[in-house]
Amino acid sequence: xxxxxxxxxxxxxxxxxxxxxxxxxxxxxxxxxxxxxxxxxxxxxxxxxxxxxxxxxxxxxxxxxxxxxxxxxxxxxxxxxxxxxxxxxxxxxxxx
Amino acid sequence: xxxxxxxxxxxxxxxxxxxxxxxxxxxxxxxxxxxxxxxxxxxxxxxxxxxxxxxxxxxxxxxxxxxxxxxxxxxxxxxxxxxxxxxxxxxxxxxxxxxxxxxxxxxxxxxxxxxxxxxxxxxxxxxxxxxxxxxxxxxxx
Numbered sequence: 001x002x003x004x005x006x007x008x009x010x011x012x013x014x015x016x017x018x019x020x021x022x023x024x025x026x027x028x029x030x031x032x033x034x035x036x037x038x039x040x041x042x043x044x045x046x047x048x049x050x051x052x053x054x055x056x057x058x059x060x061x062x063x064x065x066x067x068x069x070x071x072x073x074x075x076x077x078x079x080x081x082x083x084x085x086x087x088x089x090x091x092x093x094x095x096x
Numbered sequence: 097x098x099x100x101x102x103x104x105x106x107x108x109x110x111x112x113x114x115x116x117x118x119x120x121x122x123x124x125x126x127x128x129x130x131x132x133x134x135x136x137x138x139x140x141x142x143x144x145x146x147x148x149x150x151x152x153x154x155x156x157x158x159x160x161x162x163x164x165x166x167x168x169x170x171x172x173x174x175x176x177x178x179x180x181x182x183x184x185x186x187x188x189x190x191x192x193x194x195x196x197x198x199x200x201x202x203x204x205x206x207x208x209x210x211x212x213x214x215x216x217x218x219x220x221x222x223x224x225x226x227x228x229x230x231x232x233x234x235x236x237x
Contacts, residue, residue: 001204003207007205007206036167036168036218040163040219041206041208041219044199044204044221048200070170071168071174072168073173074172078196081193085196085197085201086200086201089201
């Protein structure tokens with residue numbers, strides 16, 4: 001799979017926002033050889049999608065949908081930091 | 097400079113940084129053996145450091161932040177509080193959050209590279225040095 005196609009698929013997977021649905025998209029649409037890579041890439045695309053959820057409770061639920069033992073092992077941590085970072089940036093820019 | 101020389105130079109840079117850290121933090125120590133979480137630990141302040149040598153950035157203008165090499169690697173698995181990137185011309189300190197912030201806020205997309213010494217391709221973020229350096233806000237204390 002070409003990188004551009006892979007990136008496009010990961011963006012679509014991340015639009016599912018909730019981790020189990022993201023994984024389902026990956027399993028349904030990507031060759032198994034790319035599943036681990038896709039899971040490792042997801043944390044970089046998920047934060048902006050989670051941030052678009054309308055309420056804090058929904059954003060928290062989306063973060064909590066990532067299991068603590070997800071692979072790679074720091075996935076949840078990366079996504080949580082990413083969401084907080086983007087939220088602070090938006091707030092500093094007067095968006096939130 | 098070839099891969100072997102880069103490796104030796106990279107180890108020398110790590111050793112040099114450790115020596116300098118020990119002037120202030122005598123208990124600072126290097127990780128032994130395979131240790132993807134961090135390269136240097138500073139017990140006095142409970143912080144860890146990842147050291148990267150990226151001389152190619154002088155030619156390409158990009159810093160390579162690897163996250164997958166046949167399995168989750170480097171940025172995906174490192175727990176280090178700080179990333180010290182030596183370009184061969186200068187040493188730059190980043191917090192882990194600073195690098196993540198750059199990737200997310202600048203909309204960096206992963207790319208696949210295949211080095212001549214690599215059995216498997218790597219997935220990395222190629223971050224323009226001039227962009228990444230704006231996120232070099234790490235503070236040790």
